Amino acid sequence: MIRKLNSTELSTAAELLSRGMRDNPIHSRAFGPHAEHRRHALARLFQPVLRRGVNRGSVFGVFLDDRLVGVYAEIPPGQCQPTLTEKLKILPAICFGNPLATSKRVLTWVGEWSRRDLTKPHWHLGPVAVDAHLQGQGIGRSMLAAFCSDMDARKAIAYLETDKIANVRFYEQFGFTVLAEADVLGVRNWFMSRDGSL
Numbered sequence: 001m002i003r004k005l006n007s008t009e010l011s012t013a014a015e016l017l018s019r020g021m022r023d024n025p026i027h028s029r030a031f032g033p034h035a036e037h038r039r040h041a042l043a044r045l046f047q048p049v050l051r052r053g054v055n056r057g058s059v060f061g062v063f064l065d066d067r068l069v070g071v072y073a074e075i076p077p078g079q080c081q082p083t084l085t086e087k088l089k090i091l092p093a094i095c096f097g098n099p100l101a102t103s104k105r106v107l108t109w110v111g112e113w114s115r116r117d118l119t120k121p122h123w124h125l126g127p128v129a130v131d132a133h134l135q136g137q138g139i140g141r142s143m144l145a146a147f148c149s150d151m152d153a154r155k156a157i158a159y160l161e162t163d164k165i166a167n168v169r170f171y172e173q174f175g176f177t178v179l180a181e182a183d184v185l186g187v188r189n190w191f192m193s194r195d196g197s198l
Contacts, residue, residue, distance in 0.1 A: 003060065009068070010047060013068065014042075017129045018041075025163045025187045026185065029109075029185045031098070031106070032102060048089055049127065050127075059073045062130075069130060072126070072128035080124040081114060109184055116180065116191050122158060125147060126161065145174070148174050154196060158176070168192070174194065
């Protein structure tokens with residue numbers, strides 16, 4: 001079952017995202033080589049990101065037997081880029097518990113993604129992840145199918161960023177195409193879109 005998450009479920013969702021994306025290349029480069037530190041740092045970061053997702057768009061969860069197993073956020077046109085106030089609310093999650101050099105890397109990464117955000121009106125997909133021990137079992141496919149069906153119904157353009165070539169191949173199966181590639185913190189990143197009006 002896929003449904004919208006409420007504010008009381010966001011901490012659990014942030015923990016899931018931190019497990020599911022702990023070893024992504026950009027996260028390893030930004031937060032460093034220690035897996036548990038990355039997981040804790042990502043859980044802190046994703047909490048305000050998801051709160052903003054609920055306030056500006058929607059955060060969805062996939063449930064198996066009442067257990068949360070996947071999470072994705074969709075942000076509507078014109079709402080992708082945080083306001084100054086929203087940035088200030090997220091900043092402590094980036095700085096707390098991280099060395100200054102780590103915080104600088106995270107801010108560089110986020111800034112590079114923001115700078116490359118699609119200029120035409122679009123729905124932004126992300127963050128999106130399946131819990132680490134359940135990846136490869138079709139949960140991500142069900143999330144993307146639901147998201148793309150929603151975009152088709154809206155005849156909307158969707159946009160996302162990824163730092164894994166396996167994800168590029170996965171998203172291409174749902175009609176996403178690569179708009180650009182760039183090195184961010186020395187890690188290859190892909191910027192992808194999908195036109196639901198076609």
